[in-house]
Amino acid sequence: MKKTLAATALTMSLSAAAPTFSEETKRSAVSMPISMSDIQAVSPAFGKYARETLLGEVWKRPGMSARDRSVVTVAALIARGQIVEMPFYFELALDSGVTPTELSEIITHLAFYSGFPQGMAAVTVAKDVFAARGIGADQLPQESPELLPLNQASEDARAKRVEESVGPVSQGVVEYTTMLFQDVWQRPGLAPRDRSLVTVASLIANGQAGQIGFHLNKAMDNGLTATEASEMLTTLAFYAGWPSVFSAVPIAKDVIEQRPS
Template sequence: MESVDSVSPALQRYGDEVLEDQLWQRPGLAPRERSIVTVAAMIARNQTVELPYYMNRALDNGVTPGELSEMITHLAFYSGWPDAMAAVEVAEEVFSARHISTDRLAEERPELLPLDQDFESARRTRIEGTYGTTGQGVQQFTTDVLFQEVWLRPGLAPRDRSLTTVSALVATGLTGQITSHLNIAMDNGLTEEQADEVLTQLAFYAGWPRVFSAMPIFKEVLDARSL
């Protein structure tokens, strides 16, 4: 942003010397993965001012238009429809400027990935044991739409879908859901080093307080998995 130097020269310096020259160059996450983390955090927090730049950067870093489209769909369920719709407006302009046609986007009704029956059974048992008959509508949509449809859409690989979800949860301070989704992410192939780098990336894009609030939960999950 050209105006940064005229408002806060120090911010410009940190952006150049720390954000670009250090953070984005760290080897723990590939640039494509850093883009997924960053865009997910910005969509979840409805930060649309810089979103066009970071969506373009994501596309340049190898995130496909279809994957970006699928991230927006996924985050409608994890950060809410209004945030997703705000992201749609930004993506529409980005796609138009890059001449990205709709045939390159995620399919409306694709053939879904196979359902892991053991995981789904354990998930439903855990939810029913925790919440009982409370929120029956929420539980029904969670099963029928979120986990038996959205999570099985092939437009975003399970690991990238988990990366999107965990990033959104940390960025919005929703720590109560991190344990289950970080475990799912690691079951989907996220390594301990990569999990640490997700926190590092989000410290700059969601703020230190949110990351420090999430760090004890990450530690608990990683410690438990190393036993």
């Protein structure tokens, strides 16, 4: 039996690691296309960085829970359509306290921020993960639930801004942006702070600098701390690459410095 990265890491040196792997995660990991012996056969050094540095150190850092780190990682994978690593990290997210309802909402939310095709790719993985765990309709969010109450003042300001900037070019975009903010964002299955977190993580992972400032501010309005923002960047350096994070840093710096402390 091939041992996978995670399974091996667990056996070898990560018994004290922050993320705890359930039997389901280990089973899923076993079916992953990348095993620790595969990595060793190409790059022992990459194996060490993945096992000791990323899973063994970064995931254990204080300042961000394994649950939130899962949310950030899953968002980056969905935003970039990286199917290969999704099964392992979807399992890890569920084991770290992300509920099936939340994972379902993350996928739906990111379909709007990364495109419906990326959402569909995530569905192909999540359906198997859910099926293997016996997660059925009763654990999923309703199609049309009662929405969270809207902050009307803030929504009016948003609508006005979008009408001014986008309206002269595309009324269709204006119309569906309203749906995005009044419907998708207000669904109760994922807390506003978590919607902001996955939005910011997806923007950084995809290098969409223009929207990071607005959404990082909104994330912090919604409860994300500066320490958590710092750890989000540390995590994304590994999952989205250094340049994505370095491009986001000056924007994050401006946001953090200009907020009332």
